[in-house]
Amino acid sequence: MSFVAAERADALEGAGLAALPEPAGHHRRHPSWWHLLLLPVALLMIFPFVWLVITSASTLAETRVFPPALPAGFPLTWIQNMVHNYSAAWTQAPFGRWALNTTIVTTVVVIGNLVFCSLAGYALARLRFFGRTALFLVILATLMVPFQVVMIPVLLICKQLGIVDTLTALVAPNLVTPFGIFLLRQFFKTLPVEIEEAARIDGATRLGTLVKVLLPSMAAPLATVGIMTMLWSWNDFLWPLIAITSQGNMTLQLGLSSFVGSHTTNWPVLMAGTVMTQVPMLLIFLVAQRWFVQSFASSGVKG
Amino acid sequence: MSARDAAATAPRGRRAGRWDRLLASESTTGWLFVSPAVLVIGLFGVAPIIWSVVLSFQSNDLVTPATWVGLANYKALLKDPMFAASVRRTILYTVLFVPVVTVGALALAVALNRRLRGMRFYRTAVFAPVVTSTVATAIMFNWLLDPDFGIVNALLVKLGFSAQGFFQSPSQALYCIVVMTVWGWLGFAVIIFLAALQGVPQELMEAAAIDGATRWRAFRRVQLPMLGPATLFLVIWLSINALQLFDEIYVTTRGGPLSATTVVVYYLYQQAFQVFQAGYATAIAYVLFVGILLLTVVQLLIGRRFVHYRS
CATH class of the missing domain: 1.10.3720.10 (MetI-like)
Known part of the structure; x- marks a missing residue:
């Protein structure tokens, strides 16, 4: 159902949207009234994260008191509690294995999308071949169908292929996404043909032209496809939930949700597990916030 | 083969045989480039859409053979x-x-x-x-x-x-x-x-x-x-x-x-x-x-x- 998003991505990428710079102007000397809105909202937004980390630094007994309070003994006891909770989570469930699985799936899906969506997007934008328009329309149509409509047949197909309950089942259906093809095709359309023709006259092949001449000027749309498929793959839940059954093949999100079932009353350990599953993506986000924001602004896919 | 393609291949001294021409044609390149996408989207996008239409007219428990029930669902x-x-x-x-x-x-x-x-x-x-x-x-x-x-x-x-x-x-x-x-x-x-x-x-x-x-x-x-x-x-x-x-x-x-x-x-x-x-x-x-x-x-x-x- 990312048709609307891809449509919009086209418009924004075409307009060369920058990474949301702050508007020009000068700092006021007196504090602005806007802080009265922004400060409480910002605190509300980060409070769940703060409470998550604080709970992961508590003892079990401390989470079974009403009203809840900050855990005692900052900072030494907190660190001891954290060591205890994080290692408990780490040993009680295969978080390491899940992290590895998720990393493998995400990496392959991202690389697959970057390579195959570039190829397909370029061909659909530039090459004249038999059935091109029909193919493009079919890809557009699949963009509009919600995943719930196809998930049962996809599961049955995976069964036929004998890949149910393997990482391949998580990778294969997402290796090329209609969203990525559409987004890159629209971008290729905005590039001037002359650059390509010059390269072709100089004797470059189609593939050579694509890789050496066109793709280097496409950092923004490629980043959008990469970041979107990365986030989607990392955080996907419904498909792993139905495709994976054995614990050793779970992804972090699926594993975490199975961890909930067995730890409903042990909040500190559950919180430690939750922190471990979210830290990698949050760190990447903090480092590359500019790129994330730009990608969201130009594509609009979440969850 | 368009004039542009001819200009592109000529300097490399390739003999313009029939096979070469086919390989270098836009149609072949085009289908080669889209083939991974066609495979994946065909198998996990198009086929399931058709299959799910059939499925919605069936009684199907995912294990035993399905039976056709028309519009009953x-x-x-x-x-x-x-x-x-x-x-x-x-x-x-x-x-x-x-x-x-x-x-x-x-x-x-x-x-x-x-x-x-x-x-x-x-x-x-x-x-x-x-x-x-x-x-x-x-x-x-x-x-x-x-x-x-x-x-x-x-x-x-x-x-x-x-x-x-x-x-x-x-x-x-x-x-x-x-x-x-x-x-x-x-x-x-x-x-x-x-x-x-x-x-x-x-x-x-x-x-x-x-x-x-x-x-x-x-x-x-x-x-x-x-x-x-x-x-x-x-x-x-x-x-x-x-x-x-x-x-x-x-x-x-x-x-x-x-x-x-x-x-x-x-x-x-x-x-x-x-x-x-x-x-x-x-x-x-x-x-x-x-x-x-x-x-x-x-x-x-x-x-x-x-x-x-x-x-």
């Missing part, structure tokens, strides 16, 4: 009170979620578009939930809203209210889901509005100021109309995702208590993977699909009346 769906209730819940959720996120994000985006001290912190705080997974979000809110030991109840008691049941209360659970998902989606909506706000030419705002417009009037008459396309996109996108709500329900309430949060996709999931009525579940999915399409078309038509600028 769709007819049963019309008379299923559980399904009707799940549709009502989904609509209620969507009607609450979409406006709250849209209006809230608009106000926040206007504030975040200014040049203020601490803006980097504000923006990071608002954007961070966007990359947080739905599962983690659900776990965090489950703990914040825990009826017995949760911090929100502690705050309520301190302020003189009584402790609430939240996710464990049939009358409150769906509203708690709304609050939780608003937290998760607000940052995304803010990003969309921020991008749109920055697309409004600075000169327009300056011209309005020179003409003596107050800041509020300049916002209302200049900026707001230009946010039309972004708002339309956002409302459609939020609605599509609201109608497909599942993850957060699965992790927090599993459709309960007393089915209070069994929305359409959760009901579909139960039918497919708990009572193994795959045909019936697919029929639900098609009804959902048609519902989403209809809502999108209606929103686009209404949007056309109010949105006068192209993004």
Whole structure:
């Protein structure tokens, strides 16, 4: 159902949207009234994260008191509690294995999308071949169908292929996404043909032209496809939930949700597990916030 | 072979044999380039769409051979009170979620578009939930809203209210889901509005100021109309995702208590993977699909009346 998003991505990428710079102007000397809105909202937004980390630094007994309070003994006891909770989570469930699985799936899906969506997007934008328009329309149509409509047949197909309950089942259906093809095709359309023709006259092949001449000027749309498929793959839940059954093949999100079932009353350990599953993506986000924001602004896919 | 291709191959001294020509032709290259996409999308996109049409006319438990039942699944769906209730819940959720996120994000985006001290912190705080997974979000809110030991109840008691049941209360659970998902989606909506706000030419705002417009009037008459396309996109996108709500329900309430949060996709999931009525579940999915399409078309038509600028 990312048709609307891809449509919009086209418009924004075409307009060369920058990474949301702050508007020009000068700092006021007196504090602005806007802080009265922004400060409480910002605190509300980060409070769940703060409470998550604080709970992961508590003892079990401390989470079974009403009203809840900050855990005692900052900072030494907190660190001891954290060591205890994080290692408990780490040993009680295969978080390491899940992290590895998720990393493998995400990496392959991202690389697959970057390579195959570039190829397909370029061909659909530039090459004249038999059935091109029909193919493009079919890809557009699949963009509009919600995943719930196809998930049962996809599961049955995976069964036929004998890949149910393997990482391949998580990778294969997402290796090329209609969203990525559409987004890159629209971008290729905005590039001037002359650059390509010059390269072709100089004797470059189609593939050579694509890789050496066109793709280097496409950092923004490629980043959008990469970041979107990365986030989607990392955080996907419904498909792993139905495709994976054995614990050793779970992804972090699926594993975490199975961890909930067995730890409903042990909040500190559950919180430690939750922190471990979210830290990698949050760190990447903090480092590359500019790129994330730009990608969201130009594509609009979440969850 | 076009003249351009001939010019490209000639300097490399390749003999223009028939085979070479075929290999170098645009048609072959084109199909070679799209072949991985055709394979994957054909197998996991197109084939399942066709298969699911067939499936929705079958009685299928995913194990024993399926039997053809014609329109029976769709007819049963019309008379299923559980399904009707799940549709009502989904609509209620969507009607609450979409406006709250849209209006809230608009106000926040206007504030975040200014040049203020601490803006980097504000923006990071608002954007961070966007990359947080739905599962983690659900776990965090489950703990914040825990009826017995949760911090929100502690705050309520301190302020003189009584402790609430939240996710464990049939009358409150769906509203708690709304609050939780608003937290998760607000940052995304803010990003969309921020991008749109920055697309409004600075000169327009300056011209309005020179003409003596107050800041509020300049916002209302200049900026707001230009946010039309972004708002339309956002409302459609939020609605599509609201109608497909599942993850957060699965992790927090599993459709309960007393089915209070069994929305359409959760009901579909139960039918497919708990009572193994795959045909019936697919029929639900098609009804959902048609519902989403209809809502999108209606929103686009209404949007056309109010949105006068192209993004």
